[in-house]
Amino acid sequence: MSxxxxxxxxxxxxxxxxxxxWALKDIPQDLRDALxxxxxxxTSVTGQRVLQTILRNVNVAEEEKNLVCQDTGLAVYxxxxxxxxxxxxxxxxxxxxxxxxxxxxxxxxxxxxxHTLTRENTGHxxxxxxxxxxxxxxxxxxxxxVKCVPKGSGSENMSFLKMCVPADGVTGIKKFVLESIVGAxxxxxxxxxxxxxxxGSADYAMxxxxxxxxxxxxxxxxxxxxxxxxxxxxxxxxxTGIGPMGLGGDVTVLSVHVENADTHMTLNPVAxxxxxxxxxxxxxxxAADGSITYERDA
Amino acid sequence: xxxxxxxxxxTDPAEILKLRAGDEVIVQGHVIGIRDRTQIRIFxxxxxxxxxxxxxxxxxxxxxxxKLGPGRYEKICIGTTTSARMVRFTEGLGAQYGVRAICGKGxxxxxxxxxMQRLGMVYFAIxxxxxxxxxxxxxxxxxxxxxxLMPECLWKFRVKDFGPLTVGIDAHGxxxxxxxxxxxxxxxxxxxxxx
Numbered sequence: 001m002s003x004x005x006x007x008x009x010x011x012x013x014x015x016x017x018x019x020x021x022w023a024l025k026d027i028p029q030d031l032r033d034a035l036x037x038x039x040x041x042x043t044s045v046t047g048q049r050v051l052q053t054i055l056r057n058v059n060v061a062e063e064e065k066n067l068v069c070q071d072t073g074l075a076v077y078x079x080x081x082x083x084x085x086x087x088x089x090x091x092x093x094x095x096x097x098x099x100x101x102x103x104x105x106x107x108x109x110x111x112x113x114x115h116t117l118t119r120e121n122t123g124h125x126x127x128x129x130x131x132x133x134x135x136x137x138x139x140x141x142x143x144x145x146v147k148c149v150p151k152g153s154g155s156e157n158m159s160f161l162k163m164c165v166p167a168d169g170v171t172g173i174k175k176f177v178l179e180s181i182v183g184a185x186x187x188x189x190x191x192x193x194x195x196x197x198x199x200g201s202a203d204y205a206m207x208x209x210x211x212x213x214x215x216x217x218x219x220x221x222x223x224x225x226x227x228x229x230x231x232x233x234x235x236x237x238x239x240t241g242i243g244p245m246g247l248g249g250d251v252t253v254l255s256v257h258v259e260n261a262d263t264h265m266t267l268n269p270v271a272x273x274x275x276x277x278x279x280x281x282x283x284x285x286x287a288a289d290g291s292i293t294y295e296r297d298a
Numbered sequence: 299x300x301x302x303x304x305x306x307x308x309t310d311p312a313e314i315l316k317l318r319a320g321d322e323v324i325v326q327g328h329v330i331g332i333r334d335r336t337q338i339r340i341f342x343x344x345x346x347x348x349x350x351x352x353x354x355x356x357x358x359x360x361x362x363x364x365k366l367g368p369g370r371y372e373k374i375c376i377g378t379t380t381s382a383r384m385v386r387f388t389e390g391l392g393a394q395y396g397v398r399a400i401c402g403k404g405x406x407x408x409x410x411x412x413x414m415q416r417l418g419m420v421y422f423a424i425x426x427x428x429x430x431x432x433x434x435x436x437x438x439x440x441x442x443x444x445x446x447l448m449p450e451c452l453w454k455f456r457v458k459d460f461g462p463l464t465v466g467i468d469a470h471g472x473x474x475x476x477x478x479x480x481x482x483x484x485x486x487x488x489x490x491x492x493x
Contacts, residue, residue: 045299045320046299046320046464046474049322049462049464050425050464053425053428053431053462054425054427054428056428056431057425057427057428057429057430057431057432058430060430060431060434061430064430064433064434066374066375066429066430066433067362067374067375067429067430068427068429068430069375069377069426069427069428069429069430070359070360070361070362070375070376070377070378070429070432070433071377071379071427071429072362107374108362108364108374109362110360110361110362110374110375110449111449119335121448152427153379153380154379154380154403154404154426154427157380171493174493175490175493178486178489179486182479182482182483182486185404185405185475185478185479186403186404186405186423186426186475187380187382187403187404187405188404189403189404189426189427236489239485239489240482240485240486240489241478241481241482241485242478242482243478245403245404245423245425245426245464246404246405246475246478247423247464247466247474247475247478248474248477248478248481276426276427277427278427
């Protein structure tokens with residue numbers, strides 16, 4: 001058992017090291033399509049200038065094998081762990097941390113992680129409680145899916161939470177998302193993905209907003225009521241005229257993703273987490289035997 | 299909206315005064331990289347910067363680099379960070395050090411408009427996140443100071459065809475950010491009325 005576990009640890013570490021760099025260099029096809037579509041719609045001169053530069057940049061990153069954006073972010077992983085996957089999440093976490101550190105040293109990648117009070121750099125994009133991992137557990141399965149979403153600070157700084165009251169209703173939710181995105185202006189590198197978490201508790205709403213930004217661009221919530229809210233918000237946000245990089249224009253957001261949870265009868269929490277246009281993400285499946293399959297677009 | 303080419307550092311203030319909000323600009327010459335901790339050291343800790351900033355173009359950046367030897371670095375990936383965090387240094391940069399242009403992403407809040415007009419400065423908007431392209435436009439890292447603040451050191455880059463940049467705030471009191479926000483808030487009133 002210990003041999004298997006050691007091999008699996010290595011497999012998860014290898015997957016993390018590969019995913020972190022890959023996500024930073026090669027953005028998914030759904031995002032490329034959404035950016036090209038945005039350029040097709042944008043009518044302002046400054047907006048076109050921005051979108052054409054973005055498209056050119058994605059190609060240059062590919063040609064030069066360079067990072068799309070210099071902000072290598074905070075390393076964030078989403079793990080779906082099968083109940084029969086033969087490596088405990090405590091070991092999965094340790095392997096993700098090792099992989100993040102290895103990628104940072106080997107590439108090398110810019111190190112962003114600092115102590116939150118002293119602001120001293122911890123060295124290799126790992127630290128106390130970093131990387132950040134979202135966990136999901138899957139019954140009757142022996143695999144592990146890992147998604148790496150390096151999260152840039154420009155967009156993460158544009159995170160907002162409001163404890164609306166029940167009487168604010170859906171209108172209150174919409175108003176809060178609108179005022180948040182207008183207030184954010186060009187700071188989070190629009191046009192990007194707006195992640196919205198509704199319901200649950202204060203902390204869980206933000207957790208859901210973060211889950212929402214990791215979905216492929218344009219995917220819809222399976223609940224038709226929630227999907228309708230996604231479509232409404234998308235239309236409304238693109239009426240605000242904030243435009244690419246906040247310089248004015250037609251395309252303010254590429255997509256709005258909403259994740260929901262049931263909540264207390266007196267709660268109506270709304271959280272907004274923004275993901276920039278360089279919405280980097282890459283995934284891998286690790287099988288119980290340690291074999292790894294990489295998937296850019298999951 | 300005009301297109302301009304400007305070489306930095308500038309000696310003639312007219313080079314800045316010809317620029318209007320919305321114009322496209324391509325930059326040649328030298329760019330000084332600066333960030334939060336660099337400016338905290340200059341203004342809050344009162345340490346004189348060991349580089350001449352007269353007529354300079356400052357870029358809000360913390361580059362990804364590889365160390366080649368003492369004081370020598372090779373570029374890996376150089377991009378631009380959010381400017382708004384650093385707006386309070388605008389006045390000091392212009393008045394005490396003669397900086398003429400500040401370039402970053404996301405814009406400066408309205409408090410930058412008045413000092414930029416008074417001191418003959420501009421804010422250039424770069425496309426945030428477009429670092430792969432930006433890196434190809436930086437020919438060389440010529441100097442670095444305050445390496446202990448890595449990566450938030452004071453950097454000197456030589457650039458070629460750096461851009462396209464958009465004049466976000468000009469030296470005549472014009473600001474695209476102020477105008478876009480004003481229109482968006484008006485639009486929000488319309489939207490709220492029909493929700």
